[in-house]
Every structure is written in C-alpha cells, then in structure tokens.
Amino acid sequence: MTASREIHLVRRPEGMPVPEDFALVETQVAELGEGEVLVRNLLMSVDPYMRPRLSGAQPLNAAMEGGALGRIEKSRNPAFKEGSLVTSRQGFRELFVSDGKGLTPLSPDPALPLSVYMHVLGMTGFTAYGGLLHIGQLKDGEQVFVSTAAGAVGSIAAQIAKIKGCYVVGSTGSDDKVRWLTEEAGLDVALNYKNEPIRKALKAAAPKGIDVYFDNVGGDHLDAALSVMNTLGRIAVCGMISGYNEAGSRTPVYNLSNIIYGRINVRGFVGADFPHLYEPFRAEMAEWLKAGRIKYQETIYQGIDQAPAAMIGLLKGANTGKMLVALAD
Amino acid sequence: MTASREIHLVRRPEGMPVPEDFALVETQVAELGEGEVLVRNLLMSVDPYMRPRLSGAQPLNAAMEGGALGRIEKSRNPAFKEGSLVTSRQGFRELFVSDGKGLTPLSPDPALPLSVYMHVLGMTGFTAYGGLLHIGQLKDGEQVFVSTAAGAVGSIAAQIAKIKGCYVVGSTGSDDKVRWLTEEAGLDVALNYKNEPIRKALKAAAPKGIDVYFDNVGGDHLDAALSVMNTLGRIAVCGMISGYNEAGSRTPVYNLSNIIYGRINVRGFVGADFPHLYEPFRAEMAEWLKAGRIKYQETIYQGIDQAPAAMIGLLKGANTGKMLVALAD
Numbered sequence: 001m002t003a004s005r006e007i008h009l010v011r012r013p014e015g016m017p018v019p020e021d022f023a024l025v026e027t028q029v030a031e032l033g034e035g036e037v038l039v040r041n042l043l044m045s046v047d048p049y050m051r052p053r054l055s056g057a058q059p060l061n062a063a064m065e066g067g068a069l070g071r072i073e074k075s076r077n078p079a080f081k082e083g084s085l086v087t088s089r090q091g092f093r094e095l096f097v098s099d100g101k102g103l104t105p106l107s108p109d110p111a112l113p114l115s116v117y118m119h120v121l122g123m124t125g126f127t128a129y130g131g132l133l134h135i136g137q138l139k140d141g142e143q144v145f146v147s148t149a150a151g152a153v154g155s156i157a158a159q160i161a162k163i164k165g166c167y168v169v170g171s172t173g174s175d176d177k178v179r180w181l182t183e184e185a186g187l188d189v190a191l192n193y194k195n196e197p198i199r200k201a202l203k204a205a206a207p208k209g210i211d212v213y214f215d216n217v218g219g220d221h222l223d224a225a226l227s228v229m230n231t232l233g234r235i236a237v238c239g240m241i242s243g244y245n246e247a248g249s250r251t252p253v254y255n256l257s258n259i260i261y262g263r264i265n266v267r268g269f270v271g272a273d274f275p276h277l278y279e280p281f282r283a284e285m286a287e288w289l290k291a292g293r294i295k296y297q298e299t300i301y302q303g304i305d306q307a308p309a310a311m312i313g314l315l316k317g318a319n320t321g322k323m324l325v326a327l328a329d
Numbered sequence: 330m331t332a333s334r335e336i337h338l339v340r341r342p343e344g345m346p347v348p349e350d351f352a353l354v355e356t357q358v359a360e361l362g363e364g365e366v367l368v369r370n371l372l373m374s375v376d377p378y379m380r381p382r383l384s385g386a387q388p389l390n391a392a393m394e395g396g397a398l399g400r401i402e403k404s405r406n407p408a409f410k411e412g413s414l415v416t417s418r419q420g421f422r423e424l425f426v427s428d429g430k431g432l433t434p435l436s437p438d439p440a441l442p443l444s445v446y447m448h449v450l451g452m453t454g455f456t457a458y459g460g461l462l463h464i465g466q467l468k469d470g471e472q473v474f475v476s477t478a479a480g481a482v483g484s485i486a487a488q489i490a491k492i493k494g495c496y497v498v499g500s501t502g503s504d505d506k507v508r509w510l511t512e513e514a515g516l517d518v519a520l521n522y523k524n525e526p527i528r529k530a531l532k533a534a535a536p537k538g539i540d541v542y543f544d545n546v547g548g549d550h551l552d553a554a555l556s557v558m559n560t561l562g563r564i565a566v567c568g569m570i571s572g573y574n575e576a577g578s579r580t581p582v583y584n585l586s587n588i589i590y591g592r593i594n595v596r597g598f599v600g601a602d603f604p605h606l607y608e609p610f611r612a613e614m615a616e617w618l619k620a621g622r623i624k625y626q627e628t629i630y631q632g633i634d635q636a637p638a639a640m641i642g643l644l645k646g647a648n649t650g651k652m653l654v655a656l657a658d
Contacts, residue, residue, distance in 0.1 A: 052590060218585055240586040252581030256547055257569040259597040261381065266595040268588040 001028040002038070006063040006093035007307045013054050016315060021054070022308035025063075029095050032076045036099050039070040043118050043300075044091035046310045046323040047152070048216070048241045049270075064307075066091030069106065069118055071328075080105070087117065094304050094327055111290060119152050119322035120296050121285055123271050127238060128156035129281045130274040132214055135267050136236035142211035143230065144168045145202065147221045150177035150297070152322035153238055155185055157214045159294050162186050166212075169205045171198060171221060173317050180320075184295045199224035209233075218242045219251030226255035229262050237268040241315070297321025330357040331367070335392040335422035336636045342383050345644060350383070351637035354392075358424050361405045365428050368399040372447050372629075373420035375639045375652040376481070377545070377570050378599075393636075395420030398435065398447055400657075409434070416446070423633050423656055440619060448481050448651035449625050450614055452600050456567060457485035458610045459603040461543055464596050465565035471540035472559070473497045474531065476550045479506035479626070481651035482567055484514060486543045488623050491515050495541075498534045500527060500550060502646050509649075513624045528553035538562075547571045548580030555584035558591050566597040570644075626650025 003026060010023045032038055045067035050058075058064060068091035072080045077100050080086065086103040090096045108114055112121070119125060131153075132138050144161040148154040149170025158181070161168045169189045170181050181190035189205040191198065202210075202224045209230040215222055218240025225235065242251050259266060288294045299319035301310040307325050314323040332355060339352045361367055374396035379387075387393060397420035401409045406429050409415065415432040419425045437443055441450070448454060460482075461467050473490040477483040478499025487510070490497045498518045499510050510519035518534040520527065531539075531553045538559040544551055547569025554564065571580050588595060617623045628648040630639040636654050643652040 052586075218589075222585065237589050240589050251585075252583050253585050254581050256551065256580075256582050257381075259595060260547075260566050260569050261597070263597045263599060263602060265597075266588060268590070268592045268594075270592060273592060 001031070002095060003027070004029050004093060004095035005304045007304065008061055009054060009058050009064055010061060012060070017051070017054060017308075017312050019308055019312070022311075024305050024308075027093075030097055032074055032097060035077050036097050037072050037077050037080045037103070038074040038095060038097055039086060039088065039090070039103070040073045040095050041068045041070040041091065041093065041327045042085075042329070043115060044068040044307065044325045044327060045118050045122070045124075046307070046314050046325060047124070048239050048314065050311065051241070051315060063090075064092035065089050067118065067123060068092075069114070070096075085114075087122070092304075092307055109286060112286070115298060115300070115322075115324060116289065116296070118324055119298070120156060120289060120294060121282065124152045124322060125156045125285050126278060126281050127271045128153045128214075129160060129285065130271060130277045131236040131238050131269055132157045132160050132212065134274045134277060135269045136212040136214060136234045138164060138166070138212050141165045142167075143206060143208050144212050144214070145206065145210045145225055145228075146170045146214040147217040147225075148172065148241065149181055149185075149187065149190065150321065151216060151319075152296075154214065154216050155181075155296060155321060156294065157238075158187055159185050161212075161214075163288065163293055167206075167208070169202065169210075171202070171217075177320070180297065186295075193221070199227060203228055212236065214238060216241060219253065223253050223255050226253070226258045226264070229258060229264050231262050233262055233264050235264060235266040237266060299323050301325045303327070330360070331424060332356070333358050333422060333424035334633045336633065337390055338383060338387050338393055339390060341389070346380070346383060346637075346641050348637055348641070351640075353634050353637075356422075359426055361403055361426060364406050365426050366401050366406050366409045366432070367403040367424060367426055368415060368417065368419070368432070369402045369424050370397045370399040370420065370422065370656045371414075371658070372444060373397040373636065373654045373656060374447050374451070374453075375636070375643050375654060376453070377568050377643065379640065380570075380644060392419075393421035394418055396447065396452060397421075398443070399425075414443075416451070421633075421636055438615060441615070444627060444629070444651075444653060445618060445625070447653055448627070449485060449618060449623060450611065453481045453651060454485045454614050455607060455610050456600045457482045457543075458489060458614065459600060459606045460565040460567050460598055461486045461489050461541065463603045463606060464598045465541040465543060465563045467493060467495070467541050467563075470494045471496075472535060472537050473541050473543070474535065474539045474554055474557075475499045475543040476546040476554075477501065477570065478510055478514075478516065478519065479650065480545060480648075481625075483543065483545050484510075484625065484650060485623065486567075487516055488514050490541075490543075492617065492622055496535075496537070498531065498539075500531070500546075506649070509626065522550070528556060532557055541565065543567060545570060548582065552582050552584050555582070555587045555593070558587060558593050560591050562591055562593050564593060564595040566595060628652050630654045632656070 085106040146158040150172040178190040213225040216239045219242035414435040475487040479501040507519040542554040545568045548571035
C-alpha cells in the first residue's frame, strides 16, 4: 500500500469558498490489479468553471475533479509504459490507480515547457481558440473585447485575435495586468475595471463598436458589451465568474434588448462543443508558441495541501495567468 | 391633385405612447410623372417592432413607415397595371406616389382572404417560420416555449412547432387567449402570466425542460425560460416587448449564467437574416393555411385616423392576433 493525499469538498460554499469548505485527506492507494496503472500527478489545474460544481455536481466527501498531468509510476497495462506521461481528469490528488480509461497519453514537444500542456496547449487554450473562432465566428480585422483578458483563457483569446489582425480591447483588475496586456501580450487597449465604470471605459476604448465579445465575466461586463455591440455581433460566453460566488442572488443584466436591436448571437459553450478543432488547434498553437506569438503567465502553488488556497486565490484574482498546483517533479 | 391623409410622429413617446404623440395630416398627392404609379393602400400593418423606432429611427413630423398592401390606382409605369396589387413599406398613409422601387407585386391566391398576406403569409409568418426553424434550429418533437403565444408572430410560431410534433407551451395575458391557444391553436399548455408568476407556471408546465424558446417578451419571461432551458437549448429572440415602453429603465434579467451552464444559444434576428427561406415559407405556409393546420386571429381597425389607436392598443394588448388597419376596400 502506498500513501497518497487528496482534497475533498466537505461543505458547500456559501458565496466565496473558505478553507474550511475543503479537507486534505490521507488515503492508501490499492495494489495494482491486472491492466491497471499507478499515476503520480505532477501538475493539476485550477479553473473558474470549478466554482459552480462546488455548489452542485461535485459530491461531498469525495476527491475533487479537475485536469491533471501525471507520470505512470507503475504499470500492469501494456498500453502505458512506466515513466510515460498522461493527462486525466483526476486532479486534486497525488496518486491514483486507473485501468487506463480516461487517461490520454502525452508526448510533449521537448522545445516547450511541460506546464504549457496544462494551459496554452491544453483545455484552456483550446477553449479560447474554439470559443473565439468557432463560437464567436471571428473574422480577420474585427473589433474584439475580452474580459479577464489577463486570465488563462482570456489572455489566449485576446492574443489569437491579435494574430488574426483584430483591434482588441481587454479588461482586467490591476494596473500590473494592464501593463502586461499592452506591453507583453500586444493588446490595443487594456482597461482596469476597478479604476472606472466598465461601460464608460469600454465605450471610449471601442470607437468602432465590438463585433465579438469573449465573455468570462457576465454581469456588468456583459451589460457594457451589449451596449456597444455592432449589428450581427457575437458574444461567446465562456464563463460568468461575476455570478459564481453570489449566494442566493445573481448579477442582473439590463441591456438585453440590444440582442434584438443588433441581432446579436449570445452563446454559451465548453470545449466539448467543437472536438473537430482539436487537431488544428494543437498544431497551430504549438507553432504560435514556438514563434513567440503567444505569451503566457503562470501562478504555480506548491503541494497538494495548497490546492484549496489556489482555488480560493483564483476566485479572488490572486493569480497571474493560469493557476496550477505542482504536486511532484 | 388628390387629397390623402397620413400619420406623423410629432413627439417622441415617454414610455407608453399616447394619442398626442401622433397627428393625422392632410396632404396633396402630386401628379404622376413618367414611370410613376399612384397606390391606394387597402391594409396596413401595426407591429411591436415599431415601438423602438418611435424613440429613434422614425423622423419626427414625417409619415410613419410600416408594411402595407395597396392597389395601383393610376399607372404611368408599364411594370404595374392599374388594379393590380402591391406590398410596400409605405404604411400609415392612404395614397402615395412611387417610381416602383420598394413595391412588390402580389398575386394573391383566390382561395385565401387578402388579409393573410399581411400576417400569416407576410413578414409576420415569415418571422415566425425562420425564427423557429432557422434561428431556433427546431427539431421534430422538441420541447418549445413561445411567449405572447396568441400574438401575430407567436401564434404562428407555436402552431408550426405543433405541426413539427413538438410539445408546446405558450404564455399570454388573458383567459380568453388561453382558451383560443389550447382549443383552437392546439397548444399543449397555455399560461396566463397575469394569474401566476411566469417562472413557477413555466416550470410546472414544462416537466421535460425547454429546448427552444421563441422570445417576444424578454424580462421576466426570458428569466423564466433560462431557468428551465435544457442543455444546448436555443432562444430565438424575436422581440422584447417588455422593455419597449419603459422610459429610462430596462427590465433586468438574472439567470444569464444558465447560458454558460447549459451552453445555450440566444440569438436576436429579423426576417432579413434568412432570405433563402422565403420561397419555401410561402409554399409551405399556403398549404398549411388551406389545410386548416394554421389558425389565426385578426383585429382590424377602420380608417387611417385609427392608426395611432391601433398602435397604442397593440402595445397595451388590446388586439387579438394580428393588428391591422383597413384603409380602403
């Protein structure tokens, strides 16, 4: 038997999660049966979409779910060699046993750091890519607005739009992030929504209106975008983080009649909605990364015991770019 | 010179329009030049989409615009024979001179009453048809909700959904309309939103959720629909009449985060968004009408001087079905 540690949800959060909603639980990993493998997680992902799950789909007193990248430590399954890498949905734990289902072999490009497979080249980047190009139907040279533009998904969406020759406005919540967005990521305008009302700021920053809004926020950001959307504009709704932590109440949106006046298309999506784009995404994004055309930032917490703090920190905006937890080398 | 009368907008309405916002103006129609025709309007249309125009696009102290069906009274244009019928955007007036641009010749089916070309077989019906089948991507047998289901557009959308084998819930504002919807139009459930909160009523009426919501109302109806939409549901936004008359304020919507949880597509549209469907619509709808599969109701005011009352009555729900004004026989 081998000891492992994992994070359980022990109480449903009221509003913003607190450390007491989670518990670090020590477990014993069973011996491998025929066809099974033991995976040691190296990195795990912490994402905004996890917040609504805490109020619903995530069972109490069970290990939490999430993207993870691990190494096969022992194998009794010929399809997985010891020492090889896999991605899975078995985050929030150090070790786990699998019969191979739900494991995806990973052959990383040695020219790229391993962690990018957890964000730019993983589901985060894929969500940005498909959300912008497929759901948002982005055309070269359009006017684009991205909220939480310095976040893991937003920063990739904004930079893809720049690669496509668009005029790109991003919103974020600190002056440091504003600087990174304009000086590193190359956005045309970055707004700190804490410094001025987003609606007024966006109106000034987007004199030609907005054709595609990549929404991670909802609430006041969605309202602001609706007030400047051009006719036949598209709003790709990737998340609505503004409403995730409000117990019992949701942020109202007032400008919805612009949906009819502007014949706007507002569409919620997840990466599973455009699986046919996965291969072109991987190829194109790896090229952009190697050519230095996509910049990224990471915030990496150390150790499984820090996973709850990473989750809470993400929801409070403590991260810069993608939030990860490193579980082993 | 021939005398005509027309309706001008003389003041922008604050909230609900009042008679004083309009004026009946007597004019003289000019003699026909070469290539021109004189059209006498027989019927004109009054529609909810006109309300927002009164606060913006409609110029003051000029004849209002709207769909009309007229007869060529005099012609100096070989393309238009005297006595033939045309449709135009020149409503709200008795007579007008045209060089033929913007006139569409109409050859009505003698088996159908002329007025249906102003609604079921006109833009009203086309909006319902394309909104449901193209924008809403309706599939046979789905769960459907239509607001203002006894209205001109809503009643057609609801009945097309029934023809497609769907389970159809409609909302309306009177018990008489509830009866018409279930007993004549064949809806599965009709709700009077004045009798109980729409959210609770819809939840009870749609135990399998809603796949397609045909929205004419916005506000609380949109909120209610969002709370019961199935995954990958579609909301075809034809209008948001709830917000049209609220000076300075708009109805908030709270359940928008369901757009991301349910990967919902919300899309505003007008008939011009699917011109390729016009021919199939005309053929299919004429058949349904003749077969008695589409029922309709009309409210017809008499005389150009009644056009403002028809406009106000429409916005207050005084109409049953399509609101028309008859201007001549």
